[in-house]
Amino acid sequence: MKVIGKDISKSYFRETKEANYFHAVEKTDFELEQGKITEIMGRSGSGKSTLLNIMSGLLAPSEGNVFLGDTDLYSLNDKKLSKLRNENFGIIPQGHTGIASLNTLENILLPVLLYKKASEETTQRANRLIETVGLKGLEKAYPKELSGGELRRMAIARALIMQPKVIFADEPTGDLDDENTETVLKLLRQTADEGIAVMLVTHEAQAEKYADVVYKMDGGKLRKH
Amino acid sequence: MNSINQLPFKNVLKHPVRTGMLLLMTVFLSFSAFAGTLIIKSLQGGIDSLNSRLGADIIVVPRNAQQGLQSILLQGVPGYFYMDKSVTEKVSKVDGIEKMTSQYFLASIGANCCSMPIQIIGFDPDTDFSVKPWLEKSFNGTLADKQIIVGHKVNAFEGEQLRFYGVVCDVAGKLDETGTELDNAVYCNESTIKTLIKASEEMGVNVLTKADPDTLISSLMIKVKDGYDIQKVADYINVHVKRVEAVKTQSMIEGISDSLERLSFVVSALVATNWVVVLIMLLITFSMVINERKREFAILRVIGSSKRSLAKTVLFEAVIIGVVGGGLGVLLSSGAVTMFSKAIEKKLGLPLLLPSFEELMCYAGLTVLLCAVVAPVTAALSAYRASKVDAGTVLREE
Numbered sequence: 001m002k003v004i005g006k007d008i009s010k011s012y013f014r015e016t017k018e019a020n021y022f023h024a025v026e027k028t029d030f031e032l033e034q035g036k037i038t039e040i041m042g043r044s045g046s047g048k049s050t051l052l053n054i055m056s057g058l059l060a061p062s063e064g065n066v067f068l069g070d071t072d073l074y075s076l077n078d079k080k081l082s083k084l085r086n087e088n089f090g091i092i093p094q095g096h097t098g099i100a101s102l103n104t105l106e107n108i109l110l111p112v113l114l115y116k117k118a119s120e121e122t123t124q125r126a127n128r129l130i131e132t133v134g135l136k137g138l139e140k141a142y143p144k145e146l147s148g149g150e151l152r153r154m155a156i157a158r159a160l161i162m163q164p165k166v167i168f169a170d171e172p173t174g175d176l177d178d179e180n181t182e183t184v185l186k187l188l189r190q191t192a193d194e195g196i197a198v199m200l201v202t203h204e205a206q207a208e209k210y211a212d213v214v215y216k217m218d219g220g221k222l223r224k225h
Numbered sequence: 226m227n228s229i230n231q232l233p234f235k236n237v238l239k240h241p242v243r244t245g246m247l248l249l250m251t252v253f254l255s256f257s258a259f260a261g262t263l264i265i266k267s268l269q270g271g272i273d274s275l276n277s278r279l280g281a282d283i284i285v286v287p288r289n290a291q292q293g294l295q296s297i298l299l300q301g302v303p304g305y306f307y308m309d310k311s312v313t314e315k316v317s318k319v320d321g322i323e324k325m326t327s328q329y330f331l332a333s334i335g336a337n338c339c340s341m342p343i344q345i346i347g348f349d350p351d352t353d354f355s356v357k358p359w360l361e362k363s364f365n366g367t368l369a370d371k372q373i374i375v376g377h378k379v380n381a382f383e384g385e386q387l388r389f390y391g392v393v394c395d396v397a398g399k400l401d402e403t404g405t406e407l408d409n410a411v412y413c414n415e416s417t418i419k420t421l422i423k424a425s426e427e428m429g430v431n432v433l434t435k436a437d438p439d440t441l442i443s444s445l446m447i448k449v450k451d452g453y454d455i456q457k458v459a460d461y462i463n464v465h466v467k468r469v470e471a472v473k474t475q476s477m478i479e480g481i482s483d484s485l486e487r488l489s490f491v492v493s494a495l496v497a498t499n500w501v502v503v504l505i506m507l508l509i510t511f512s513m514v515i516n517e518r519k520r521e522f523a524i525l526r527v528i529g530s531s532k533r534s535l536a537k538t539v540l541f542e543a544v545i546i547g548v549v550g551g552g553l554g555v556l557l558s559s560g561a562v563t564m565f566s567k568a569i570e571k572k573l574g575l576p577l578l579l580p581s582f583e584e585l586m587c588y589a590g591l592t593v594l595l596c597a598v599v600a601p602v603t604a605a606l607s608a609y610r611a612s613k614v615d616a617g618t619v620l621r622e623e
Contacts (some may be wrong), residue, residue, distance in 0.1 A: 082529050085527075
């Protein structure tokens with residue numbers, strides 16, 4: 001299932017020399033395909049995270065629509081959109097995103113628990129993911145006991161627990177050393193190879209070799225690389 | 226964790242400093258509300274109990290002895306005063322008196338001759354209507370000579386013996402608690418108290434009188450006939466019977482009630498002030514906590530939590546804080562009021578009777594419920610703000 005952004009743009013009220021608006025994302029079409037890593041490169045503040053947030057249902061565009069299949073995300077109310085995000089999207093946000101009061105296993109299971117109770121099957125899946133991302137033995141560890149790389153891998157496992165159709169990864173390798181960067185990028189490649197659409201926002205040069213489609217974003221303008 | 230409902234509990238438990246701070250404030254709320262209620266209700270209970278125990282409309286005492294009577298009844302200062310028994314006859318001629326009985330007061334002393342310094346009250350079993358009704362709850366039959374009934378707080382039990390001025394008396398029963406200073410008194414019949422008065426005179430302790438105890442009484446308890454104005458009967462006695470003072474019991478109680486009303490106002494004002502201050506503090510603290518937790522809420526939004534569900538998590542955490550803090554406050558204030566009830570009673574000069582267990586549980590439940598409602602109310606604004614967190618922006622601000 002594709003995620004398609006049609007004529008999407010995002011502007012904020014802010015006085016500039018030319019206008020009263022600052023265009024974070026200029027009008028564009030954008031598409032995420034199953035089994036492919038779509039990478040957005042660009043400098044900090046270029047609008048790439050804003051585009052990711054629009055595509056993942058976290059930020060309504062000023063203009064345009066985002067579709068998951070036939071469903072227009074922003075025509076849904078908050079409850080329905082939240083549930084759609086939970087069931088279909090796995091989002092890996094920037095920075096450290098562990099819930100401090102939950103251990104690794106509970107953090108990974110959290111998306112499952114939002115709308116139902118954990119089952120034997122989901123717990124087994126969580127344990128398999130823990131093994132895949134290399135966190136075995138750290139199931140009971142709390143976020144403050146994990147390193148940056150381990151936290152990022154935990155976020156990847158959490159994004160995958162609901163078996164999503166799309167993964168949105170916002171700077172998933174930021175602040176990581178080369179070894180951890182490679183591990184995370186390989187995990188995302190492996191995810192895409194399993195048929196999941198991956199949107200990867202990064203300014204990491206080495207990410208390019210893992211991507212199928214690369215875009216560059218500059219001053220809110222998106223263009224194919 | 227196998228349900229999202231456990232998340233608020235985890236959040237509360239895993240952040241001891243944050244939780245401790247919020248709990249402390251809720252404990253303050255609960256403590257002040259419950260302790261305030263307990264003190265006011267206990268004072269009211271003490272006054273009601275005193276009123277029912279006295280059982281008389283008018284008490285006639287020797288002139289200038291009203292203060293002494295109040296000291297015995299309210300401050301627990303053992304005392305005695307006497308007037309000539311002929312007063313009984315004079316008062317009995319006053320129109321409107323339905324029943325009348327005499328009482329005798331004697332104070333024992335803290336010396337070898339006495340087991341303990343205590344108020345001893347003698348009554349006439351033939352005419353008594355004031356003591357017997359509640360005495361009968363603890364003792365069936367007629368008190369024999371040198372038999373005594375002890376108040377609830379007197380350290381003696383049925384079957385034991387107490388010695389006053391060298392006279393050994395058998396304890397025949399123990400009274401239920403009244404919350405008044407009458408709990409520290411000992412009761413006996415007319416014959417026994419006369420023996421004790423005589424014994425005290427012989428030891429040179431009872432210096433007020435050297436008269437024959439058979440010619441003395443301490444007070445006259447009067448029940449006025451229906452249809453008669455109690456105040457007018459008291460006034461008539463004050464005008465026509467020399468060297469006595471007729472005190473309307475209700476006036477004495479009302480005097481205490483006025484004090485209680487003033488005290489209740491002060492306690493309520495203090496509790497209200499405390500609540501306003503603590504509620505503002507709670508509001509600010511919840512707000513600060515939400516600012517700190519924006520990232521956590523953003524993560525929950527990202528993984529699919531709805532705005533409503535986020536607000537519910539925050540409110541449920543506040544309910545947990547309210548219930549636990551409320552419960553702790555109730556426990557602490559119960560302990561404090563029980564521990565210091567004697568000191569409060571002495572300081573205020575008012576009788577104190579703790580409410581029954583059922584009443585206590587009811588007040589405790591209401592206090593906890595109040596805290597469980599107030600805490601989420603103060604967190605409501607924060608819950609609203611949490612639900613409005615812009616996940617995308619917040620997660621980029623690190």
